[in-house]
Amino acid sequence: MSATVKSEEAAEIKRCAEGLFSRYGGDSDPIIAGLFMRRIISSGEENLGEVISQYCSDPCHDNEELRQIFYQEILSLVSSAVIPTINRFIDDCDFNFFDAVSDSGSISVEFIRERIYFIFKETLDSGAGEIILNSSFNILRYRIIDKYLDEIFAMESELYREIIKEVPKSFSLKDCKNFIKTIFVVRPSLYPEINWKSTKHISDEERRVIAKRYESRFRPIPCRIIDEAVKSFNPMNVTSGSNAVAGLVYIFDLFCRVSPWQGVPEPGAEPPHKSWFSLALINSEYFGFNTGILEELYCIAGERNW
């Protein structure tokens, strides 16, 4: 079983990985497809040789080397599908808001970009952020924050006032968008910590401890961003104090865990975003959504026919 995998076999395995990736929906949901495929390998429950043989002309033998080649190929496929979207955000963002939420002085934008890229890439490669990565990716891919924050700020609604109260006064609309998007990029890296606790609610004290610990690890990411990211894992009906930003992130996270329906508007159906927010309102107690925020998002989606 430990026969060395030849170069032709390796090429065949790569082709199979591409075929399987596409079959599991990698073109539309690369992260989910990648996670699913990695689990096949990691669990050891499936005979990889058999799985591959279904898609290959030549039979393969399951061995560690085969698994490693397969695993690396999946990583490469997922990265090539996901990283361009993340890079687009990182390259377009000026990170001016860092000065307002951090007291560590002026930091080179290039350094910030490198760090944020590294944090996301590390999480993506390890698979530790699991499905949370998918929502962060979808949020950036479908420009959810841009679309909704533009509307929220234009309406100057209750949610707008809550957000303005929470963020520094110097924040512009663009800063608010970048602030929330950065929370989404950092968030998956914190997930193993939250998941490890296996609790539905993280207390304020625990949150501060986690934020402090990750502040040094994620430097120069400001503690405030990490704090908001940790807070956003808490269902909002058990969170005390001001939580408009975290509440919004919490809702958008679940909204984008599974890719929002991207089909063309269908006769006889409500628009996809409006439908989701309507269902979320019905389930708001179950998931711990902030109903005030949800109602506003529902109205925006309804008015804009999203």
Added chain:
Amino acid sequence: MKGLFNRKPLSVLIFTGVVISLIQSPAAEAGRIFGAGYVFILTSALTGIIVDIFFTAEFIAKGIKSGDEDGFYRYFFKRDGWIDFLNSVVMLIFVSVPLIVITFSQWSDGGMLHFFLILYGISPALRILRILKLSSILGGETSGMASRHTAYIANSAVIVLFVVAFLTQLPGYGNSTGILSIYFCAVIIVILFRIIYRRHFEGTVSDVITVIDRGLRRRNYNLQARINDKYADDEIYKLASYYNSVFLPAKMKQILDDKRVRGNVSSKQSSSSE
């Protein structure tokens, strides 16, 4: 009608043929009633026979093609083959050929001319059946519920009007101009049912069912059915309301609670392969 001209060139040609036949039929009838000149009658007769030969060729081609697909029987009885037949072979034999023969009557002997005059006597009523072709074209290529139901109603109405027109031609009943009125009534009925009522039917019945069906079958489909408040008491909207407020929320919980989505799978799995 939308997208009609986006179809294949052959479909556009058929549509053009239908339009010509729909204009030619009342024109020929009006020419007969009001005593139009020879050139008008000749033009009308030639146009009619060309269109009918074209439709006959279309019917034969479709019939042969259906033999290779799902059978001639299915084409004839389930997919408007009978309408194609009425509008091709029947029209050719009972309307166009007699008109051509009568127009060129100097080449026919008296006995044959009399035979064709009898055949031509029923042509005004038969021309109403041309509107079935319009109905078939307006139905498009979809075989959905709305299309089938509106076809059933519109075609039934046209056949009833054909029977009425046929009876008015019997000696002692009605007059010739009545046929023209019936012809235009049939056109209006077909347009009303196949376009306006069909849209209403789709909006209030079949589209709602399609949305519910997709929601029940597809895991990732979570669009709510749009409920028309005016008809909220309709059975279909009661079902849609249940689907929106009970089924989809439960489905949302199930999907987001799925361990793959919720992310509660032990990280050991991912770390073991690193």
